[in-house]
Amino acid sequence: LVVVGGGLAGLTASLTVLDRGGRVTLVEKEAYVGGNSQWASSGINGVIKTSFEDNPDSVEAYSDDCEKSSYGNGNGRENLDPETVEHIPTLTSQAGATIEWLRRRVGADLSLLSRLGGHSYARTYRPNEGMAGSSLVFALKGKCEDYIQSGRFKVVKKARVSEIITAEDGAINAVRWTPSDGSNGSNVGGEVRARHVLLATGGYSNDKQGEDALLSKYAPQLTKFATTNTKGTTGDGHKLAFGLGAGAVDMQRVQVHPTGFINPEDEGADTKTLAAELLRGAGGILLNRSGKRFANELGTRDYVSARMQEEDAEKLDFVLLLDEKGASEANKHVPLYVKKNLMTKFDTLADLTKWMSVRGNTTESQLRATLEQYNDQANAGLDEFNKTYFANAPFKVSGPFYAGRVTPVVHYTMGGVKVDSYGRVVRADGTPVAGLFAAGEIIGGVHGKNRLGGNALTECAVFGRLVGTNVNIVSNTDAPSAATEVPKLKIPKRDRIITHEELAKHASADDCWVALYGRVYDFTDFLDDHPAGADAILRYGGGDGTKIFEAVHSRNMLNDF
Structure with missing residues (x-):
């Protein structure tokens, strides 16, 4: 095959x-x-x-x-x-x-x-x-x-x-x-x-x-x-x-997904990072530039995307907002998005309002009214958009908050x-x-x-x-069965201490070392094969990349290295 x-x-x-x-x-x-x-x-x-x-x-x-x-x-x-x-x-x-x-x-x-x-x-x-x-x-x-x-x-x-x-x-x-x-x-x-x-x-x-x-x-x-x-x-x-x-x-x-992140460092990028559906499933709410909700966040993708285009066809610039409980449920996604500067943590409603008002006419009183109304509707079990499932409600009005800008994106055929x-x-x-x-x-x-x-x-x-x-195949008798464990190569252990000063010298595309979980890995030959591109590793070359690594990957992936 x-x-x-x-x-x-x-x-x-x-x-x-x-x-x-x-x-x-x-x-x-x-x-x-x-x-x-x-x-x-x-x-x-x-x-x-x-x-x-x-x-x-x-x-x-x-x-x-x-x-x-x-x-x-x-x-x-x-x-x-x-x-x-x-x-x-x-x-x-x-x-x-x-x-x-x-x-x-x-x-x-x-x-x-x-x-x-x-x-x-x-x-x-x-x-x-x-x-x-x-x-x-x-x-x-x-x-x-x-x-x-x-x-x-x-x-x-x-x-x-x-x-x-x-x-x-x-x-x-x-x-x-x-x-x-x-x-x-x-x-x-x-x-x-x-x-x-x-x-x-x-x-x-x-x-x-x-x-x-x-x-x-x-x-x-x-x-x-x-x-x-x-x-x-x-x-x-x-x-x-x-x-x-x-x-x-x-x-x-062709599916238009409602939530692709707008990267503040490259707002017009043709390729955007998806804001995972899980964020809304964990209780995230969508706001327009006036600080108001406009859709059932758990509606189907085409419904939410259509509502966004009806709400703000010119800018298509919205906010995806979570409180501490929602962010805790999405405990792998939110730290990653914050690390990538796609989401920001705001300690107070005033801080959130200041950030949102740069691109719209929202006020702190409007945001507070939106969140309080959402909580009342969650308590009743139904809102004006026919939403009946309100994960992690009530939404904590006093903060902290995690917010990112999102826009509809072509996602799937x-x-x-x-x-x-x-x-x-x-x-x-x-x-x-x-x-x-x-x-x-x-x-x-x-x-x-x-x-x-x-x-x-x-x-x-x-x-x-x-x-x-x-698929029709010719059987091969040397095939291990699905239950067979194929032994991994045993690599001799050759530990030595790497100082911070020595690690810092290996920070280029020709020589890239990164510290992960207290061990140092040479990723030089892997840079071009990295799915997210070489730069995603190089920015941590010569230093520690543990936090960003564990936000995306599982630790057992390092077994290959």
Whole structure:
């Protein structure tokens, strides 16, 4: 199997195939594995009845929430084609078992449970340390790499698949790739032979330039918005699939997420950091520039985004506000956002008012009235926006507060390549394209007009597992079983004391040391592979980066170093 794309879907399928005895070559166009999956922070959805006593959730309730969300901004089902949501039953029925597999086989910590907007019950799982997406990607990557020594797992990075080569009868023979960084010399590209190809290349939210740009073609009205996606999210897999005759589903359906952070140091940035859905799930409220609420913060994404555009179409500049209790529940996210200067702590209402009034006409009395009214409505169990769930209420009016500026951003493409319930790519008439599979954001038929928070990671893992389970492979007897522990290399311990003065000398791109948890790590060779870019490490070169590291990652990630 050749897997094109190294996000959660690609890694999940890879490990499943490897555990079954197959061989996998993973081709990734970035310098690192992880894709957009590693930025997902709110969690992964699934119904696990045993999560707590008397859990009222069910697969039927989860399916109902997905279907209601798929209508889009309170609309009915009449404008949805049957194929638009044909895969909801597969998603919701397999999600719980997939989470259990991630825990059991991959060792993923998914111990915390929360309720996100649009969900009737708490069913979104995340780790106790680090962010959900990066933790899952890192754990899966490690399990796949256990197979490298056997020769059954290979990774080709900085490689963009430019063609899927087929025989006269349509059977897949190989994929051809070229350097994605434009480099010349000996790295001119190559071919990887394969009978099966999985396209797990994500969406097309950043595909705005060129004659074949998918976002410009199918949703040109959204090209004015910034995006949360990496620069490589350009629909490569879609174009490969359509070139082989694949059908398309709802390509015009692109999700605008209501809360992308406005970075005060770069307000006009085309790529913005997502303010995780968890913040609103923990009790965060949205305010306009006058200090007033204008929406049910736990409404579906398209509803909240639409309300923001109605409220302030010119500026699209809003405030996401949490009190101490809400920030404590989001105890990984808020410290990270504060560290990145995307959120600010204010000790008093007066301090918050001063900050907000620079960009609007809010007053301290207006803010106080807004918060007191919110508390009264929380106590009554209903507000004017039909909000009925008020996490961590009452909102503490005296402070402290955590606030950040947010704006709608292009976030996710619901439409995509047409597949069947096994992840096989199919033509418009439903006949399969021989040997071709797709999983993750690239596929259509799951979300309709609007995706529920947490369903991105769910979609990747569920359909990655389905493809990995159903692809036809030749069994290999040297494959360890899923329960087998592959021993790690034992590295001799060679500790020595590093002084602060010596550490400070290693602070350049050619020589970068960082102290973490009282130990010093040499990240020089890792800088170009770091998903957030080299600068995110270099700024802590020659010093201590423990606080920012633990806000994003789990400590066991350091085992690789």
